[in-house]
Amino acid sequence: MEPGEIHALLGENGAGKSTLMNVLYGLYQPDEGEILVDGEPLKLRGPSDAISAGIGMVHQHFMLVPVFTVTENIMLGAEKVRGGISGFLDRRRARREVVEVSERYGLRVDPDAVIEDLPVGIQQRVEIVKALTRDVDLLILDEPTAVLTPQETEELLTVMRSLKAAGKSIVFITHKLGEVKAIADRITVIRRGKTVGTASPEASRDELAALMVGRNVRLTVEKATAKPGKAVLEVAGLVVDDDRQIRAVDGIDLTVHAGEVLGVAGVQGNGQTELIEAIMGLRPTLAGSVTLDGERVDGWSTKRVLRAGVGYVPEDRSVDGLVKEFSVAENLVLDIYDRPPFAGGLALKPQAIATSAKERIEQFDVRTSSASMPVGTLSGGNQQKVIVARELSRPLKLLIAAQPTRGVDVGSIEFIHSQVIHERDIGTAVLVVSSELDEVLGLADRVAVMYRGRIIGIVGPDTPREEIGLLMAGITPEAAADRAEARPATDDDVPTSEEEA
Amino acid sequence: MSTMAVPDVAVAAVDEGFWTRSRKVGLVLVALGLLGALLFGALATDQQARFTLSEDAAGTALEINGTFGAILFGAIALAAGAALLAGLPKRWFLPVLAVGLVAFVLSFLCWQVSAAPAGQNFMPLVNIIRGTFILALPLIFGALAGVLCERSGVVNVAIEGQLLMGAFSGALFGSISGNVWVGLVAAAIGGAFISLLLAVFSIRYLVDQTVMGIVLNLLAVGVTGFLYERLMQTNAERYNSAPRFSNWEIPLLKDIPVLGPALFRSNIFLYLGLLLVLVIHIGLFRTRWGLRTRSVGEHPIAADTLGVRVLRLRYRNVLLAGVVAGIGGASYTLALYSFTKNMIGGKGFIALAALIFGRWNPTGALLAALFFGFADQLATYLGAINSVIPSQFLAMLPYLATILAVAGLVGRVRAPAADGKPYVKG
Numbered sequence: 001m002e003p004g005e006i007h008a009l010l011g012e013n014g015a016g017k018s019t020l021m022n023v024l025y026g027l028y029q030p031d032e033g034e035i036l037v038d039g040e041p042l043k044l045r046g047p048s049d050a051i052s053a054g055i056g057m058v059h060q061h062f063m064l065v066p067v068f069t070v071t072e073n074i075m076l077g078a079e080k081v082r083g084g085i086s087g088f089l090d091r092r093r094a095r096r097e098v099v100e101v102s103e104r105y106g107l108r109v110d111p112d113a114v115i116e117d118l119p120v121g122i123q124q125r126v127e128i129v130k131a132l133t134r135d136v137d138l139l140i141l142d143e144p145t146a147v148l149t150p151q152e153t154e155e156l157l158t159v160m161r162s163l164k165a166a167g168k169s170i171v172f173i174t175h176k177l178g179e180v181k182a183i184a185d186r187i188t189v190i191r192r193g194k195t196v197g198t199a200s201p202e203a204s205r206d207e208l209a210a211l212m213v214g215r216n217v218r219l220t221v222e223k224a225t226a227k228p229g230k231a232v233l234e235v236a237g238l239v240v241d242d243d244r245q246i247r248a249v250d251g252i253d254l255t256v257h258a259g260e261v262l263g264v265a266g267v268q269g270n271g272q273t274e275l276i277e278a279i280m281g282l283r284p285t286l287a288g289s290v291t292l293d294g295e296r297v298d299g300w301s302t303k304r305v306l307r308a309g310v311g312y313v314p315e316d317r318s319v320d321g322l323v324k325e326f327s328v329a330e331n332l333v334l335d336i337y338d339r340p341p342f343a344g345g346l347a348l349k350p351q352a353i354a355t356s357a358k359e360r361i362e363q364f365d366v367r368t369s370s371a372s373m374p375v376g377t378l379s380g381g382n383q384q385k386v387i388v389a390r391e392l393s394r395p396l397k398l399l400i401a402a403q404p405t406r407g408v409d410v411g412s413i414e415f416i417h418s419q420v421i422h423e424r425d426i427g428t429a430v431l432v433v434s435s436e437l438d439e440v441l442g443l444a445d446r447v448a449v450m451y452r453g454r455i456i457g458i459v460g461p462d463t464p465r466e467e468i469g470l471l472m473a474g475i476t477p478e479a480a481a482d483r484a485e486a487r488p489a490t491d492d493d494v495p496t497s498e499e500e501a
Numbered sequence: 502m503s504t505m506a507v508p509d510v511a512v513a514a515v516d517e518g519f520w521t522r523s524r525k526v527g528l529v530l531v532a533l534g535l536l537g538a539l540l541f542g543a544l545a546t547d548q549q550a551r552f553t554l555s556e557d558a559a560g561t562a563l564e565i566n567g568t569f570g571a572i573l574f575g576a577i578a579l580a581a582g583a584a585l586l587a588g589l590p591k592r593w594f595l596p597v598l599a600v601g602l603v604a605f606v607l608s609f610l611c612w613q614v615s616a617a618p619a620g621q622n623f624m625p626l627v628n629i630i631r632g633t634f635i636l637a638l639p640l641i642f643g644a645l646a647g648v649l650c651e652r653s654g655v656v657n658v659a660i661e662g663q664l665l666m667g668a669f670s671g672a673l674f675g676s677i678s679g680n681v682w683v684g685l686v687a688a689a690i691g692g693a694f695i696s697l698l699l700a701v702f703s704i705r706y707l708v709d710q711t712v713m714g715i716v717l718n719l720l721a722v723g724v725t726g727f728l729y730e731r732l733m734q735t736n737a738e739r740y741n742s743a744p745r746f747s748n749w750e751i752p753l754l755k756d757i758p759v760l761g762p763a764l765f766r767s768n769i770f771l772y773l774g775l776l777l778v779l780v781i782h783i784g785l786f787r788t789r790w791g792l793r794t795r796s797v798g799e800h801p802i803a804a805d806t807l808g809v810r811v812l813r814l815r816y817r818n819v820l821l822a823g824v825v826a827g828i829g830g831a832s833y834t835l836a837l838y839s840f841t842k843n844m845i846g847g848k849g850f851i852a853l854a855a856l857i858f859g860r861w862n863p864t865g866a867l868l869a870a871l872f873f874g875f876a877d878q879l880a881t882y883l884g885a886i887n888s889v890i891p892s893q894f895l896a897m898l899p900y901l902a903t904i905l906a907v908a909g910l911v912g913r914v915r916a917p918a919a920d921g922k923p924y925v926k927g
Contacts, residue, residue: 027926048808063803065796066918076796077807078791087788130807432831 003137004164008201009173011212017173017190021140024171025057026050048077051174056131062123064117070109071095074130103131105162120268121152124208128159132462139163140171145179149267150437150469157183175212177205212410219395223421228445229258232429233279233398238298240271240278248274250453251288256398256429258277261420263444263461267472271453272433273315276402279431280312281305293397297383306335310389311423313384315402315433321387324376328368329357331375334389335469364389365415381412389418392423399423417443437468523594533581537575545571550614551623558623567615567622574608577601590758617886620778629878630763634771635837637874639664639845641774642829643852644785644859644866645781646692649822650699651861652785653815654798656921658714659699660799661849662721663823667692667830669725672840673733675743675831684743684835685828692827693820695721704812707923717788718849726842741839746770765864775867777825782863794818798917801924811924812897854903861917873899 011017022028024035027043034041037053044050050057064073082090098111107125115123124144131139141160145153160170160183174180180187180201187199189211197211233256240249244321248271258263266272277283279290281302290298290306297305306312314320322331333342333353341352357371366385368378375386384405391399401420405413420443424430434440440447441461448458449471545567553562565573581601614624615735643660650657670691675684685739695717702708718828754765764771785791793814796804801811826849834840851873858872859865880895 025806046808047806051808057806059806063800063806065800065803067799068796072792073803076792076804077809079792081789087790088788089789089792 004167005185006160006164006170006172006183008180008187009171009190010180010187010208011175011190017142018129020190021057021142021171021173024050025055025140043479051078051134051136054135054137054489055140056134056136056138058124058127058131058142058144060142060146062120062127064115064123064126066114068115069111070113070115070118070126071098071111073115073126074098074111074133078134079298097133100130102129102290105129105132105166106161107132107159120147121149124148124156125159126467136168138169138171140173142173144172144177145176147435148269149472150465151473153179176427177208180207180208183501209410221417221421223443224446225427226260226424226445228260229427232256232258232293233431234286234291235275235279236291238275238278238285238290239287240274240283240285242271242274248453249278252450252453252455254448254455254458256431258397258429259424259427260445261424261430261432261443262429263447264438264450265437265440265447265468265472266435266450268435270403270450272435274453275450276315276400276431276433279305279400280310309395309397311394311396311399311428313387313399313401313404317380317383317387322375322383325374327372328361328366328375328378328386329353329371329388332357332360332371332393335390336394360389360393364392364419365488379409383414384408385412388419392419396423396428399428399430400433401430403435404432405434405436405439413439418494437465437472441465521588523585523589523591526594526598527582527587530582530585530598530605531579532582533605534575534577534579534601536605537578537605538572539575541608542568542572542575544616544858545612546615548613548615548619548622552610552614553625555625556625556627556762558620558625562623565611570611570615571608573577573909574604574611577604578608579882613883613886613888613890616889621886624882626759627763629875630759630883631767632878632881633874634764634767635874636877637870638770638774638832639829639848640852640855640870640873641778641867642832643803643826643849644855645774645777645790645863646822646826646829646869647853647856648781648785648861648863648866649794649818649825651920652798652917653794653926654801654917654919654922655699655703655815655819656710656714657699657822658711658853659695659717659721659849660826660852661845661847662714662718663692663695663826664830664849664852665718665721665843665845666695666724668844669728669830669840670827671831672741672743672834673728675835676740679744680745681744681835685831685864688835689824692825692830693823696819696823696826699823700816703923704737704815704819707925710921710923722843723810725840729840729842737839743835743839746836768832769837770828770836773828774832778863778867785863795917797924798919801919801922805924805926815924841852851899854900857916858903860915874900876902 002313009020009329019028022031026047026049027042034043036042042049043051044053065076068076071091071094072321075089076099080090080097081094082088084086095111098109100110101107102111102125107129109122109125109129113122115126118126118127124147128139144156148156157179160172163170172180175346184201187201187203187208188195189197189199189208191212199208199211233254235252235254238249238252239247242248248270252271254262264272264275278285278298281297281300281304285298288298289296292305292308292310295308297308297417300308312476318324323334325333330337330353333356337348337353339345342349342356354371360366361368361371364385366378368383368391373382378386384407388404399420404420408416417439420430420432430443432440434443444461446458447461447463447468448455449468450456451472451474456474459468459471544618548567549564550567550570551558551562551564553560555561578601581597581604583596584597585601614622625729627768643664646660646663647657667688671688672685675681678684698719698720699710701714702713703710748766748768749772751765751772755761757765785794793804793809797809797811797814806812830845833844838844852870855866855869855873856868859867876895876899880892880898883890883895884892
């Protein structure tokens with residue numbers, strides 16, 4: 001690393017980027033090898049050593065205490081105290097420092113706001129201010145754009161440029177090629193824990209992707225024109241609360257037809273989760289109706305909804321989709337374990353379960369040493385393939401896929417996407433929810449944008465990203481939507497999802 | 502593009518419908534008010550109900566006609582309930598609730614005192630207040646021990662054991678040395694010993710903290726019970742007759758009417774307990790130690806990334822909690838009674854309830870402990886005046902109140918987010 005350089009660390013999920021940076025930040029201890037700072041080997045016993053060596057880190061999952069104020073979070077660990085040993089906090093001085101630093105770098109934050117009330121974009125800003133108050137020379141940003149709208153991402157890139165101008169070095173960890181090309185001075189690509197190459201930002205996307213994955217991959221989803229049939233899922237006036245009894249879905253109407261993919265875009269936490277859970281019968285609906293093939297299904301149990309021909313890929317596979325301690329084979333029949341041929345009378349039929357598991361592992365390209373391995377030992381991508389395999393093995397009317405490729409490597413993404421499109425082509429209605437705009441644009445035939453519990457606009461997938469970005473931020477819905485509708489959707493012009501500025 | 506305004510994401514207005522928490526509470530108060538005005542008013546006699554400002558029937562007293570008082574205070578509770586039902590602004594909720602509850606209690610007392618046998622139609626306020634604090638004292642220490650532990654993320658179900666061990670070692674070493682201060686230090690060490698076991702097993706060996714706490718309580722009962730029978734009872738003169746702290750009168754404060762004689766002619770434990778509430782409250786919210794403690798209880802990983810030593814802080818706080826609870830145990834054996842088998846008798850668990858009732862706040866815990874202490878004292882008093890209400894029923898009331906309170910009266914009770922979760926790096 002040079003001073004005043006932005007160095008991008010590019011790699012698939014699970015390639016070892018975050019681990020490397022956690023070692024650099026002193027959270028993990030290296031088994032071998034050493035870290036050199038200004039030519040001197042550096043021994044880090046913990047994060048405090050890293051901080052005093054001038055290394056700061058913004059973690060992928062923010063390290064902020066939700067019930068503390070911005071100032072409290074920033075001063076934690078480096079508290080300003082009055083009179084030295086007494087240990088009384090000097091909040092005024094701490095607050096002044098926060099204001100000072102945030103003004104110097106143009107990072108506006110309210111020092112007295114409580115973290116849990118702030119949107120993620122601002123929380124991230126707090127994290128950056130936190131690092132800057134500790135006088136770091138090297139700032140590590142771990143997947144900073146994963147939770148941001150395109151506009152917030154743009155702002156972050158601006159902040160990074162101004163930090164660079166102030167002489168700070170930045171390590172920028174990501175798997176998004178567009179951002180890397182936009183900002184990095186130097187790119188290091190990591191695969192399976194090894195540096196596989198360095199590149200300059202002039203390198204083409206395809207070159208970078210090939211370096212990351214080790215082979216050529218298609219970055220866009222190839223699909224034929226959709227042939228929408230009758231309406232399969234109809235949601236009307238749906239109202240749902242979240243766990244805190246706060247309105248999360250606030251009167252949503254949407255329709256998904258057979259043979260089409262409806263993509264739901266939006267920044268995380270705008271009610272997408274609750275919408276899906278309400279459709280699946282996992283969460284009570286307060287008003288409105290959910291109709292599947294002409295039959296009211298709201299109020300049904302989840303089991304009944306599944307049996308009615310709905311496939312469900314939940315957004316967090318480690319919580320909802322899989323039982324990690326169970327084997328791959330067992331996870332593959334979680335939904336129909338009590339039906340023939342997998343059960344007879346009261347007993348399971350292990351033989352049938354094993355045979356079918358073997359077939360599906362082959363068919364869905366699940367990489368595992370055996371069907372009896374606990375599913376938790378598989379990589380993220382292969383775990384996700386197990387879920388997809390299970391859900392697509394039943395005859396479906398409707399497939400609901402929430403964040404279908406979150407934390408999944410590029411190779412598996414490609415495979416899962418092609419499975420989803422295949423399902424569409426055999427006439428299933430598909431509802432895809434993703435916070436990755438590229439994914440929504442790549443898969444969807446129509447894109448619904450959610451903002452604060454409402455569908456703020458439904459647009460074609462060839463709508464420019466900026467317009468969808470504005471919708472995701474809830475800005476001028478009418479104007480943006482009008483412009484989008486004025487643009488005739490040309491069906492065979494499938495967007496190459498990353499053609500932004 | 503860079504200066505684009507990010508819209509403030511305000512939390513969507515919560516639409517609770519008509520029956521907000523405040524209105525539900527108001528409805529309960531209205532019911533209580535009606536109960537007071539109608540039932541208590543009907544049962545009360547025309548005797549004067551006297552609340553004397555002393556320890557006996559003599560001296561100045563606040564007097565009110567029993568029937569009139571019961572109806573009047575019932576009506577006040579009713580009015581408070583009606584005000585809440587009408588939809589008062591939020592900041593009025595707690596004061597109005599307090600007025601309503603106090604009025605209900607007064608209505609009840611007017612009935613009870615006026616209906617007492619002739620010659621006993623008085624309630625000595627000094628005694629009642631003093632008794633409330635004495636009964637609340639172990640709860641205060643216990644709940645503070647809970648605050649120290651749980652604010653740093655370690656569930657402390659072992660309060661009972663810590664109190665008991667403190668009481669035992671205070672009695673034993675106080676007796677052997679014949680010195681109260683040695684007894685006090687020994688009590689602190691005894692409580693810290695239980696804490697040490699809790700800390701090592703839950704922080705180092707990741708044993709489930711609740712299970713560990715329960716086991717430690719049983720261990721304390723077993724160990725102290727065994728030593729009591731095999732050691733103390735063989736020679737009670739030598740091993741179970743600890744000297745006691747005498748009462749200290751605090752100049753000036755002791756002359757305050759009612760409160761002076763009730764509180765400021767007390768022993769060291771009461772002063773220590775109240776002081777600790779203050780110190781821990783300030784410490785928790787005003788000092789570096791407090792900020793770090795709370796951060797470790799809420800989000801230990803974040804604290805770790807900022808160089809806070811999570812495990813060390815937890816060890817330290819758990820041990821401190823043991824010291825506090827140990828001293829609380831000694832408030833029995835170095836001031837009031839000799840040690841007896843299982844003498845804490847569940848107070849540690851009530852302290853745990855006070856901790857939750859008080860929302861993990863030292864001052865909240867103090868108020869909750871006083872509430873429990875008052876209910877206890879009231880039961881004793883009513884027994885003494887031969888009340889028609891069975892004392893067992895009254896003894897049950899505080900716990901009923903806890904259930905109701907935790908269920909909704911004090912609002913959504915939120916424990917520290919990382920409470921009970923062991924911290925493992927990586």
